[in-house]
Amino acid sequence: MADAKERLIQLLALAAERRWSPLARELCDLILYWPADWHDTMRAPVIALFETAMREADSETQAVLAGRMAGHADIPLKLMNALYLAAPAPLRREILMRNELEGPEPEPVAIDHTAVLAAARARQGDFAGTLARLSAIPRRTLMLILGDASGEPLAVLCRGLGLDRASFSAIALLRGAPDLPLAVFDTVAPKAAVLLVHSWCHHAADTQPEHIQAAE
Numbered sequence: 001m002a003d004a005k006e007r008l009i010q011l012l013a014l015a016a017e018r019r020w021s022p023l024a025r026e027l028c029d030l031i032l033y034w035p036a037d038w039h040d041t042m043r044a045p046v047i048a049l050f051e052t053a054m055r056e057a058d059s060e061t062q063a064v065l066a067g068r069m070a071g072h073a074d075i076p077l078k079l080m081n082a083l084y085l086a087a088p089a090p091l092r093r094e095i096l097m098r099n100e101l102e103g104p105e106p107e108p109v110a111i112d113h114t115a116v117l118a119a120a121r122a123r124q125g126d127f128a129g130t131l132a133r134l135s136a137i138p139r140r141t142l143m144l145i146l147g148d149a150s151g152e153p154l155a156v157l158c159r160g161l162g163l164d165r166a167s168f169s170a171i172a173l174l175r176g177a178p179d180l181p182l183a184v185f186d187t188v189a190p191k192a193a194v195l196l197v198h199s200w201c202h203h204a205a206d207t208q209p210e211h212i213q214a215a216e
Contacts, residue, residue, distance in 0.1 A: 004037045015049060020056035027053055028065045031079075053084045070094070077102055078154030081199035085144050085153060092152060099192035105196040109134055109201070111161050116133065120171045127175050137162065137200045151180040153186045160197030 014023040015032075027050035034043065054062060060211040071077055080095045087095065111134055119130040128146060132139040145153040154176050158168040165185050172180045 006214070007035075007147060015053075020053045021046055021058050021061040024050060024053035024057040024061055024065055030067060031075070032068065049074060051079055054079075054082050054086075057161070059086065063088075066178065067080060078199065080178065081196055083195060084156075084199075085141065085148075087138075089152075095157070096126050096189065096192040099195045100189045103195040106191065106198055107196050109135070109194060110160050113161070113163060113167065116163065117160070117167055117170060120174045135184075135197075135201065137197070141200050146175055147177055149177045149180065151176065151182070151184040152188065154180070155185045156193045156196050158185065159188045159193030160195075 011023065011026060012118065027046060030038070030046055031043075032051060043185045060082070063086050066083040069080065070087070071081055073108075077095075080098060081099075084092055084095050107146065115134055116131060119125065119127050120132075128142040130140050131137070131142050135142075145157050149173060149184050154172055155168060158171060160198065163171075168185045169182050170184055
């Protein structure tokens with residue numbers, strides 16, 4: 001276990017220093033090619049920490065690692081959801097399909113639809129900030145969603161929040177990327193959208209370095 005312990009110490013040091021991008025790359029290698037001398041009890045906390053590292057890593061690292069995860073059906077759905085915004089279009093569709101087929105029946109996301117539309121229509125004000133407060137989704141995540149030219153993440157967000165097509169169109173035209181395709185709303189399944197929105201709202205409580213240390 002000497003090599004495993006040495007590598008574990010290096011991972012814990014990266015986490016403690018909040019060096020998320022190199023940590024995400026190291027953890028991706030671990031998850032894809034699990035070492036024979038690492039106990040299986042380590043896998044869950046490693047995946048949990050990778051989810052946090054991926055969310056905090058720079059955009060270039062996110063895109064590279066999302067591409068590496070494509071085609072790996074054994075990767076937990078929760079982790080694939082964390083990769084969605086960084087993923088290329090084919091992988092995004094794969095993630096949505098897995099949510100639709102594999103995901104549990106989700107609870108609806110409670111949000112004030114009237115307040116969301118009012119914030120979108122306001123000429124001044126921080127729409128992403130207001131939406132973050134209303135939805136409990138991080139502002140950084142919402143900025144990525146609103147700025148995506150494909151429109152699919154925004155369609156996922158609106159579907160997941162229970163907004164109808166007219167509301168999606170209004171938000172897309174007022175706050176979305178230029179020339180965003182409105183027909184994309186009809187291509188997103190509601191169940192998959194709700195599950196993804198829940199994942200954007202959720203921050204796992206067991207992603208701190210000490211949980212990996214305890215699992216050793």
